[in-house]
Amino acid sequence: MSDKSLKVVLLGCGSVGSQVVRLLTEQAADLEARVGARIELAGVAVRRLDAAREVEVPAGLLTTDAAGLVARGDIDLVIEVIGGLEPARSLILSALENGASVVTANKALLAEDGPRLFEAAAKAERDLYYEAAVAGAIPIVRPLRESLAGDRVTRVMGIVNGTTNFILDKMDSSGAGFSEALEEAQELGYAEADPTADVEGFDAAAKAAILASLAFHSRVTAADVHREGISEVTAADVASAREMGAVVKLLAIAELREDRVAVRVHPAMIPRSHPLASVRGAYNAVFVESQAAGQLMFYGPGAGGSPTASAILGDLVTVARNRLSNTTGAGESAYADRAVQPMGETHTRYHVAIDVEDRAGVLSAVAQAFAEHEVSIQTVRQEGRGADAQLVVVSHRATDAQLAATVEQLRTMEIVREVTSVMRVEGESE
Template structure:
């Protein structure tokens, strides 16, 4: 590369756990990045809320600014990295950056899941790139394979553990027999869970990621509001023990499936066989299992969060968009040509594990089985545990729609012989 050649200047929005690692890598790997890109990549500025806040890395003097809007609008900024999160001001800043001619790399899953089409259309209009590998599963390369490597294939199913906090909690419940509250407290003490864990334990974080995965996998616009969502706060130690009894483990799964020519997208706790690859994903790790017609089954595994792992994904995107910028080209944009309908949860089919406290008397099993049959839910296995006041039936069904199962449970709860339906949990995954 000759002296006086092009220099690409990068603005970083946010300098928290991810942003600070992006800044560190840009400085430490400057020589390698220049070789990979074909031109030097330099920091133009780092936008923060407070100049004097403590930071994990030292930012060169004069580069910190509280004027994020002014930074992205500068003529000398070629690339913008957005890692502040949330909807606003992130959306306005990204749109301004694109309008002013910069390509954008973002890790903002919530924004992409809520209003991705607006951002993609702005990038298309500006002739610039919008890349977002870091928005799902941290360092794990999953979006690029869906968008590019599998572009010639037909993806039929994406099944993922995409939230490390909930996986840590459920793993502890499985390995120690502890309850949800106790396991959550341990996750908070170790830094795996926020002081307010709502976004994680109620499934909001996973739902945003599920929307992004489904959009890419099925070439259809899917937003977070299209995703059926249940969290893990109601998962009990008894649920986890029941899963173990049938050779399964409980995981919070993000599931996107192709059903005929429609899409179903959901996030909820489910039992999966211990023989399934996702069952062995421990602690705060993430993994995504992809099924496609030609490639078959693919598994992507690794750290799904954290400053350095997520920054790794950001830098990977940054190298790509920097190369495109130098070449005067742009990469793959939004692919939503299929425009498939998104099925309501009631039409989604899966298996179910239902635990029912019943009176211990003759004919109970036949009466319960009849309730399942009346709603078209076929029983795969049933077992009775305990006697007298402790009598319980545990039913595992064949595939049925969510609406069929809900109607069955409603009928069971109205029966005189049923004291309580103590647990209803979906059963996912075949023995892979």
Template sequence: MVEPAKEPLRVALLGSGVVGSSVARLLVESADDLAARVGRPLEIAGIGVRRERSRADVPVDPALFTTDAMELVTRPGIDLVVEVIGGIEPARSLILAAIKNGASVVTANKALLAEDGATLYAAAEEAGVDLYYEAAVAGAIPILRPLRESLVGDRVQRVLGIVNGTTNFILSRMTESGAGFAEALDEATALGYAEADPTADVEGFDAAAKAAILASLAFHTRVPLDAVHREGITEVTAADVASARAMGRVVKLLAIAELVDGGVSVRVHPAMIPATHPLAGVGDAFNAVFVQAEAAGELMFYGRGAGGDPTASAVLGDLVAAARNRAGESSGPGESTYASLPVRPMGDTVTRYHVSLDVDDRPGVLAAVAQSFAGHGVSIQTVRQEGHADDAVLVLVTHTAPDAALAATVEELRALEIVRDVSSVMRVEGG
């Protein structure tokens, strides 16, 4: 008879796609090591799938697969549930049912956490179980646990990150080769970095969900997804990348969360950052998160932000933590929202800007443009002008100014007879 202390902890796995298959394989291949780390074996009790099909790539008994995921998560004796199916439903209903059934949950579902994390946290607290989600942001990079636990005694001031591998690959290729957005996207798709429908990535939705999670943890404040300012990279041009290079900068899609005037600012948008900044050298489909804390100073977390094995590594890290708590009849940290800071609107955000204008090439143009900036309290730091027959391109970089003032300036510039087009507006971060 198996000793009670050594009875297996039963794991229900929801999803057997790229990540789910890697999780199942690693649970089997690393069974002895995981048992030693937890103190009890981890046993796959079932794998919930959407439809029946051949699963030769998942090294488990085929009888473990079931299309009745709800029955699986509410089955008596399930200790831990791993959710890697993604999306809002049925993931939310399955997780809540699992928690009500007394199971601790490990999820990689950034969209659900960003949209309705408060409901999941409340359910877990009421049931006295764990909710872990390291894999929801930046794949294998351990960033959530440091924010949630390691830095809990410090005061985080700013989190700045590249948290989407697809967009980072595209911008890296544009920087390296001079390619346009469409060409770089085609390459990302051919290499498997971009989905057939890349909207969630290139329009910033994926990064915004991750920014909401990061900000909530860093600042002990619930940050809803709809409070995150979001811009994608579809409007970034080869000319923008070249202009950044001329300034000694590179273009990156950044997730930025920071303390501002007693509140929190959370935003996702492309920005020009100094080529000397640690994030500037993050290329290909890699992710990195830069944290500034009051006592710890500057910290950098870097690694692969997606993929089966990297994401599975983060899932298993959470699974071991939740399993240890289960075996020891304890629980991990819950939601921390004691600060309840207001989330500032984007218009209050203060930063610098790079503005490119197509204008008439004649006397008085620069003075008129400068007057528009001055009228809204936006100070110009540098101006570069290039003439082309009757046309000219003005490239201006501002001093720091509120986003609302810049937006009003751009709107006025568009209405000027001398301005043919405002071809580019991009924020300039750092240095």
């Protein structure tokens, strides 16, 4: 063992922060052996000193003065798990300016203002690591940033939000509607009382921006990500997917298209044969395609105190080793500076359900609407409903703009009662 020590402070002591404290305490000897120096917890910043916590924190370490803690000047490493944009951004910048390296789990901040943080880290010659910001315990940031640095990644597609995956999995396995599945997710603690960030895709969009930035060496922010949530997904959509041998998932997709980056988050049908289709409950998975390595799958718990703390401790060990050797790890790689492709130019397949009059000539009229916008039809299924019928059309690949124009025209046609569902179909070979 070494007589050296590194001082670490923790910002936030909620579900994740409490587990970080626990692991730092329980694994102190192992961490010292792996790092080559003792890891000394020098302070824990919290909003309330008297709040109930999952682990006992020595009273002398607790403080409500987070700004003073990171500005001390004798701190080697700061772990930020308070989340949100402020005061997290100011605290991280202050920590870097005062000579500390930073480990963060803050996906929202990285997706909003990552370049500024990376520039500050580079200027200070300190590390900024963030494995826990995407997919909890799943190692995906480091593989993209380091392991695949010699390869050319062409596509990243993942289930990166456990709440929405639990809801959609419940709808698929039980036939439940969205509201019913959401209520169960809230009862089990998988969904917040206000689930907007999860079910409307904001959480997944932030993670998609981070993954796209890493994979394609370009700066991508959450504002660049086309986002759709799952609140409009119906039991009928899920049942229709099942009839096609598919399952509905909320997907974060980043693709390299003619030297531009296409980034989107939306519900989609994927074949049950695809590896992502088997991801159940609140688990996450990321599917990576690259030129040399081919197809890679990363799977595991995507949230929770202990899994996220595991990723944070992994970063802590790496950053601590770098600190001892007076070096830094990989920083931001944005040399490619690729533009983001507009969603309207993104190609995919579509599943469109249309309620129509059940009479002769309807199918040909609907097919003509697709043809006028150069959207080729792959399959059509019709179900009679007395005087009405439902057409379920699955297209070949077309642009989002072409499909939107087709749907707009369908809604103006006299024979069309309603376009009840439009959903993308992913996961099949082009």
